[in-house]
Amino acid sequence: MNSHGDSSKGELELIRRLSRELAATTAEGRSSSARERAAVPFGDDMAALQPGDPSLLWTTDMLMDGVDFDSARHRWYDIGRKAMAANLSDCAAMAAVPVAALCAVALGNSLSMDDALDLLRGARDCGMRFGCPLVGGDTNSWDRPTVISIVVAARTEAGRRPVRRCGARPDDRIFVSGPVGGSILGRHLSFEPRIETALAINRQLDPHAMIDISDGLAIDLWRVLEASGCGAVLEAASLEAAVHPDAVRLAAQDGTTPREHALHDGEDFELIVFLPPEVPTDACRRLGLLPLGHATRDRRFLLRERDGRRVEVEQRGWEHFR
């Protein structure tokens, strides 16, 4: 992840540079207090739609043929489903209830009308299961691979705040909402956005920070640490208990370790959750949360092996624009 260092390119660096500029102009353009501006800034899983109202959020995700899906292998219906589900996963990350969606597409000219309808039906049906109707969009075509961009608006529940990625504190306990790694074997298309889990966590457990795993457990967890200004120690034994069987299968094929896949594979779309140290273990277990470790004042991101040795976790994962 040289973009964390001195790289002049990379999605993170682009977002970082743009965020700096936008922070200034957003403050100018909106007559909001510093506190309101800070409510949900550029760079979280969702953004506040209106100044001074962190209860209405929105997010957008763009998927491209050959990058996020492969139309030669995947069904258009499943591709549309994934495009919607990726946005709904962002809603989960903020503990927000989806309200409605828009969909813009650049359809490859080779698609039939039925392909195009299947793509949109997949998105629509997935949205509907979460109370999030597709209410409009923009339909385009071109002689290139298909691009689909969905935007979802969501509301926080009454009396609840959105859970941001910058609220983690030293000694927080770190959990993941399900086993991770090896999503490329199929779950990257068929995953379930963890909205119900996220809402339950927000109602019951006073979470300090959450994020969904889109680019990888290590890099997305690191994003929370960076935004919150702390570090973390993951326990190797806990991590190994959170490895998905797909990661084991994949490791057997490619000669790496299941743990590598669990740490660095993208598109698990499980939640990483930071909870106060005193959180009741029972409640976490009931919600299916798997412990990973804890946050630290020390800003390093470490893995504690079973023998007590601590090794640095690489902040490696999928990053666009490198």
Next chain:
Amino acid sequence: MNSHGDSSKGELELIRRLSRELAATTAEGRSSSARERAAVPFGDDMAALQPGDPSLLWTTDMLMDGVDFDSARHRWYDIGRKAMAANLSDCAAMAAVPVAALCAVALGNSLSMDDALDLLRGARDCGMRFGCPLVGGDTNSWDRPTVISIVVAARTEAGRRPVRRCGARPDDRIFVSGPVGGSILGRHLSFEPRIETALAINRQLDPHAMIDISDGLAIDLWRVLEASGCGAVLEAASLEAAVHPDAVRLAAQDGTTPREHALHDGEDFELIVFLPPEVPTDACRRLGLLPLGHATRDRRFLLRERDGRRVEVEQRGWEHFR
């Protein structure tokens, strides 16, 4: 425009088929009254973001390199500006005040960091001029031409409804907010979204229907007629007075007529406005509105030549996915 007839492909046919399906599922998914559902349906310039609240609207527009812009000739800043302005033009079409925007991009790998920043700065700066900050987005890259998709949320002014495209009535007078045709000579990049004009029209003139010209005067005007269940007669003399000098220049180059360009060129981003028959001429003139003709009960779309002869207007224009 065979998609109006029996074509099995074409953006309009796709939207038509999807709208039929979505109308049913949206009704299921939202516990809203029939009247609320009808407030702003799929297929207008913007959609209602929340059921039962037509005051908060949103829209999305996707632009693709080689289709909506040409990165070999256009500056990235201007391309970003256009992407934002196209969305703001949709706000104008509904007489809505922009609130905030999100931006998703698939950046071609050949772009430098500065190119990418310029693209986003162009979008941001254009939004800021209309009080519409860019508050978030999704940054991706690939080995293909750049795609930029912006979504804008907007509010109606207090006590005002959004102006829809389905409200035109027989005998309405039809206007355009400025001269049209030949936008390809430059205005397709540099156009001004007609938000101020639209808000003034909505405050002062009780408009029955509006739309912005994205695909062409004839086809976009026809969309209002189709949505409203009426026809129209345009006056040739009026149309000729609404021809942009660029249309004249272009006609001199390509051997067609300025009128053809005025009727069928896309991306003028002027407003087509349907006003009650009794609207005061002075008020229209003050707002820069140019008369074109009137709506009719007869569903045909006709042009009355100076000699009184009536000819059918072709509903031809830019249509994606054909």
